Amino acid sequence: MQAIEAFLSGRIWIRQFIPFPQELVQQAIDQGNAIVVSGISADGQCARCLETSPDYVIPYTCATCRTICRYCRTCIKMGRISSCTELVVWRTPPTVNAGLRAFGWAGDLTPLQNSASKAISKSIREREDHLLYAVCGAGKTEILFSPIHEALQKGLRICIAAPRTDVILELSPRFKQAFPDATIHTLYGDSPEQSGYGEIILATTHQLYRFQEAFDLLFVDEADAFPYSLDPSLERGVKKAGKPSAPIIYISATPSKTLQKRITVHSTIFKRYHGAPLPVPVYRAMWNYERQIRKGNLPLPLKRWIEDKLQKQQPFLLFFPSIQLIDQVYPLLHKIDSRIESVHSKDPQRKEKVMKLREGMLAGLATSTILERGITIPHLQVAVIGSDHRVFDRAALIQIAGRVGRSAKDPTGDVVFFHNGINRQMDAARQEILFYNKEGRV
Amino acid sequence: MNCCLCDQALRFVPSWRGIFLYEAPELLCQHCRNEFSKITEQGCKFCGKEGEAICRDCHYWEEHGYRELIHSGKSLYRYNDAMKDWFHQYKFLKDVLLAQVFAKDMREALVNERAVVVPIPLNNEKLRERSFSQVDELLLAAGIPYRHLLEKYGETLGEKTRQERMATKRLFRLNGEKVPKQLVLVDDLYTTGTTMRQAAKTLQEAGAESIRILTLIRA
Numbered sequence: 001m002q003a004i005e006a007f008l009s010g011r012i013w014i015r016q017f018i019p020f021p022q023e024l025v026q027q028a029i030d031q032g033n034a035i036v037v038s039g040i041s042a043d044g045q046c047a048r049c050l051e052t053s054p055d056y057v058i059p060y061t062c063a064t065c066r067t068i069c070r071y072c073r074t075c076i077k078m079g080r081i082s083s084c085t086e087l088v089v090w091r092t093p094p095t096v097n098a099g100l101r102a103f104g105w106a107g108d109l110t111p112l113q114n115s116a117s118k119a120i121s122k123s124i125r126e127r128e129d130h131l132l133y134a135v136c137g138a139g140k141t142e143i144l145f146s147p148i149h150e151a152l153q154k155g156l157r158i159c160i161a162a163p164r165t166d167v168i169l170e171l172s173p174r175f176k177q178a179f180p181d182a183t184i185h186t187l188y189g190d191s192p193e194q195s196g197y198g199e200i201i202l203a204t205t206h207q208l209y210r211f212q213e214a215f216d217l218l219f220v221d222e223a224d225a226f227p228y229s230l231d232p233s234l235e236r237g238v239k240k241a242g243k244p245s246a247p248i249i250y251i252s253a254t255p256s257k258t259l260q261k262r263i264t265v266h267s268t269i270f271k272r273y274h275g276a277p278l279p280v281p282v283y284r285a286m287w288n289y290e291r292q293i294r295k296g297n298l299p300l301p302l303k304r305w306i307e308d309k310l311q312k313q314q315p316f317l318l319f320f321p322s323i324q325l326i327d328q329v330y331p332l333l334h335k336i337d338s339r340i341e342s343v344h345s346k347d348p349q350r351k352e353k354v355m356k357l358r359e360g361m362l363a364g365l366a367t368s369t370i371l372e373r374g375i376t377i378p379h380l381q382v383a384v385i386g387s388d389h390r391v392f393d394r395a396a397l398i399q400i401a402g403r404v405g406r407s408a409k410d411p412t413g414d415v416v417f418f419h420n421g422i423n424r425q426m427d428a429a430r431q432e433i434l435f436y437n438k439e440g441r442v
Numbered sequence: 443m444n445c446c447l448c449d450q451a452l453r454f455v456p457s458w459r460g461i462f463l464y465e466a467p468e469l470l471c472q473h474c475r476n477e478f479s480k481i482t483e484q485g486c487k488f489c490g491k492e493g494e495a496i497c498r499d500c501h502y503w504e505e506h507g508y509r510e511l512i513h514s515g516k517s518l519y520r521y522n523d524a525m526k527d528w529f530h531q532y533k534f535l536k537d538v539l540l541a542q543v544f545a546k547d548m549r550e551a552l553v554n555e556r557a558v559v560v561p562i563p564l565n566n567e568k569l570r571e572r573s574f575s576q577v578d579e580l581l582l583a584a585g586i587p588y589r590h591l592l593e594k595y596g597e598t599l600g601e602k603t604r605q606e607r608m609a610t611k612r613l614f615r616l617n618g619e620k621v622p623k624q625l626v627l628v629d630d631l632y633t634t635g636t637t638m639r640q641a642a643k644t645l646q647e648a649g650a651e652s653i654r655i656l657t658l659i660r661a
Contacts, residue, residue: 055443060538065571073446073537080536082573 001096002281004028006197008090010157010214012037012048014079015086019193027090033092039072039085045086047071048211050236062357072325074233075209089212094197098155105145105178110275113143116267121147123265124217124247131223131263132251135436136315136402138252139273141171144219145178147249152182152199156216159201161208165189165221167374168202173223175202182328205234211241218287219241222252223259223371224395253342253402254432271440276411278433278440279404281384281397283426288417289386302385302418309381314413315357316364316381317371321389326366329385339363345370370401378407387426390410397429445471446539450522469542477524480547481517481660489632490517491660499635512644515655519630524661533576541579544658548584551656557624558589560645562637563593576630579657588628591642593617604634613640617643621648632657655661 001009004020008028015036018025028034037047045052051074053280062069064084071082081087095209109117116132124147125131134140144160151158160175162168165188173185187207221237243249250263260266289299302318309316318333320326323344333340339362343350350370350420357361358377365371369391382404384392391402397417404413417426443452447467459465466474481490486497496504503509532540545615552559561577567576581588592614613636627641632655642653 058539060574062573063569063575064571069573071536071538073539076531076535076537 001197003195003230005033005072005090005092005094007093007276008034008088009092010090010211011211012087012089012210013079014039015088017079018088028090029088034088034090036086038090039081039087040070040083042175045069046075046081047074048078048081049075049233050240051075051233051335057376063120072346075206076208078209094157096155097154099147101152101179103145103149103178104180105149106144107142109142110139110271110273112265112271113139113273116269117143117146117240118123119267120144120249120328122152123249124151127227127245127247127265128265130248130249131255131259131266132249132269132345133255133260133266134251134269135249135278135440136253136399137272137274137278138253138269139341141174142273143269144249144251148200148219149179149391149431151362152179157201157206157214158217158219159203159211159215160221161203161241162204162220163205164232164374165204167221171202175200177302189377205237208234208237208241213240215242215251216246218246219249219251221251224254224256225251254293254398259286261403268439270436272406274408276405276408279413279415280433280437281401281417281426281430283419283422283430285420286385287420289418289420290325293329293332296332296350297420298336299328299418300426302383303336305383305416305418306333306336306364307344309414312381313379315360315362315409316383317357317403318366318381319372319384319392320366320368320388321391323368325386326368329366333366337363340366342366343371344368363422369396369400372396372403375403376406377403379410379413380404381414383414383416383418384416386410388419388421388423392425394425394428394432397426398432399434401429443467443469445469445474447471447474447531461500466542466545468616469539474524477522478528479520479522479525481520487517488512489635489638489657489660490515490636492520503635503639508639508643510574511639511646511653513652513654515638515657516551517657517660519546520550520660521631521659521661528622529659533572533630536572538579540575541576541583544580545583545585548580548658552581552584552586552626553630555586555626557626557652558622559586560591560625560627560641561588562627562629562641563590563592563594565596567596568594577628580630581628589619591617591619591621591625591645612644613637614644616644616648621645621650623651625650625651625653627653627655629655629657631659631661633661 004024037049044057051057051072056073057070059068059070069083073078077091120130148158168188169271175184183196184200185194187203283299286299288300291298326344328344341353341362343353343365357365380403381402384400401415404415405411452471455471460569463571484498485492487495488500523621533535561581564575594614627638629637638655
């Protein structure tokens, strides 16, 4: 396969940013291997992210083409696309490369994991969508390895999409180990350029805008927000990146009711891989916590809880509803113990701080909801401050509780909801965890 | 509609003013709007920089052959983090819509202006590449009429160091239009003042008598 074909195959790319000489691009177009499409279609749809809303596709007087042009604001961060932007789409389908492939994963699956894995393989063969509904700590990634290996041997092009970069970065080394002879590309916001034809693509959901009818098989991790996620364009992105017949495997610990209804084939795992039940959240009232913190007092129940964890030398996470509150509480926490740090989404040192907590160099972290998923720290204890705040919905609370007791050596731990009044989301989260534990016992 | 910077849903706040008078719809949420910082105190008489009555940069110009070119001037906003983000998204991600964000401020600053408003131009190659002129769009959004008098030579200041900028010889030529006696030069960002001083010099030589300047941002 030529380098330019390997790069462009399945992609939709701004012509001037294709990392190959323009003559080569022109040659591919002349030979009919690639076509040029307008960035914004005549009826006002962005060809890359499929945005149609006039709130996001904006007309303006363009000095480049000297007409009224439109540009798309939804995917503007990936390089602006306007009506006069030329996008190149590769047309010639790649040759299917079937055959035996190496498999570098030799772990054991629990019987539940095994049957889910088999069910997913069957869905892929029958080209039907599938929902893997498995609790936090069920070992979801391991379940996927065998179906992916089977698909790889058939020569399918595979995509694993997740909404957040952290998740993609964590998956990448595990996939490279499991599929040592496959070309794996890891794509996120500022990812380095990766050469060759990616057979397995690990990408943030946003990066899928840059693909078109590329994949024979897609996995959507953390699909709980689907289909009514905050950003409906992401779902369009997934659909567009796959071939029309490509099955989509949705993976979630907290799928919405709509998704559960829409996808008819399910496999469920309500038990963690180590078999112990999920830690159940405990409610503890902490009235007017915001005011107390604002006045410079750490609320007593929280103080006692932290002191208890410090004494037992257990690492802990404190989830706060806003960055503002974290900034206010940080000096108060620092006074108790200087090994308590804070992180939030805009913190450039976020990865290092989580590392330090894992290695025991930090006692605890005050965090916003960014750490609600994807992190595993042995012996971790968790408190949610203001669990009645609207940022903590059912799914978020279940995810937060799911951080605790993930290792087989210490499958228990504290999950405390410090609240200013119990609300439905808290109850829904707690009920659901109790339900999992009941189902998982059978 | 969502906030055009953070994409959070905008909350509609009714007001008596809004009922009786037409007000352009707000594009920003209150939070994003508050992040911008207006220059309020009286600063440098030429560029509006806070602090001394004549800032260091303007002092340099006055000493080095650009004396009595600019009558007075001001800038509207500080170049803080929010403004840097806005500027990047507007000028380099080419989000033309963001010109509207400061339409009201630009309008207030220029609506009663009797002198001719003259935007600082881009060179043609740059204009074709960017697809819009960022200064013109600010004025268009504000509904302020303007007239181009200048053309820019090939060079851009963007990649230059401070010393290189201030030593640049000639940036502008006249475009052939008649130069009026009184005018206001408008630009988006004031960094060292090279652009403004050069433009003013070219226009003064062509017969302008009173030149004032207005920039959206003072770095």
